Amino acid sequence: MLHFYHGVMGSSKTAQLLMQRYNYQQLGLKVALLKPAVDTRISLSTVYSRVGLRAEAEVVLHPGDSVREQLSWLAVQHAHNDYEYVFVDEAQFLSEEQVQELADLADDREIFCYGLKTDFMGQFFPGSAALLRLAEDIQEVTGGLCWCGKKATMNTRVDAEGNVIKHGEQVLIDNQQQIKYIGLCYKHWREGKAHA
Ligand SMILES: [Zn+2]
Incomplete structure (x- = not known):
């Protein structure tokens, strides 16, 4: 299976x-x-x-x-x-x-x-x-949380300062840690809000 x-x-x-x-x-x-x-x-x-x-x-x-x-x-x-x-x-x-x-x-x-x-x-x-x-x-696989405490359902690309990046290539992996990926709830993903 x-x-x-x-x-x-x-x-x-x-x-x-x-x-x-x-x-x-x-x-x-x-x-x-x-x-x-x-x-x-x-x-x-x-x-x-x-x-x-x-x-x-x-x-x-x-x-x-x-x-x-x-x-x-x-x-x-x-x-x-x-x-x-x-x-x-x-x-x-x-x-x-x-x-x-x-x-x-x-x-x-x-x-x-x-x-x-x-x-x-x-x-x-x-x-x-x-x-x-x-x-x-x-x-x-549940357990991922948004910063607000709600269940995270969406993936978000953020830069080194924690700003949400909304456009770009689908696959971008940066070993210099200039970008990273976090989970957000749908509302905060839509709003592009990666922190309080
Ligand atoms: Zn949230």
Whole structure:
């Protein structure tokens, strides 16, 4: 079954992913951790959560990579047949084709995709749109809060001074920390108000 667990920035999606993966690993099950190449926080293969949990992805998926081929390659490296449990962090950055592959691969395994539903302009990422179309289990990772204390539902890009940025490229990751992403409630996202 293909699962899509979506949540805003700051909802501890990655921490939940890593804890769920750990539970399967403890049972001795064959678990693979994948991530698309776009997110460059820390390093390309590190899966990093804000609460401090981290792990190394076994496969970094580049645009155009076949998920099926990458998983087969990984299974060969580890001298076993296949992966029964597959985790994907930052799944919004998957291509539509990769999500289609995951949906097809999910006939006989559990595939857990964690990611954002929408970008800072409130639009779907291609990967999220495909996951919302094809995943058989869709759940929200709640817990992210707006500065006002309400549930955060929207993602916001802010500059170093905390000013909301409303326009620009969908994917912009700045390792110099000139921009960052936060979750806001719908009202404060619409108003562009990132702090009191
Ligand atoms: Zn708010």
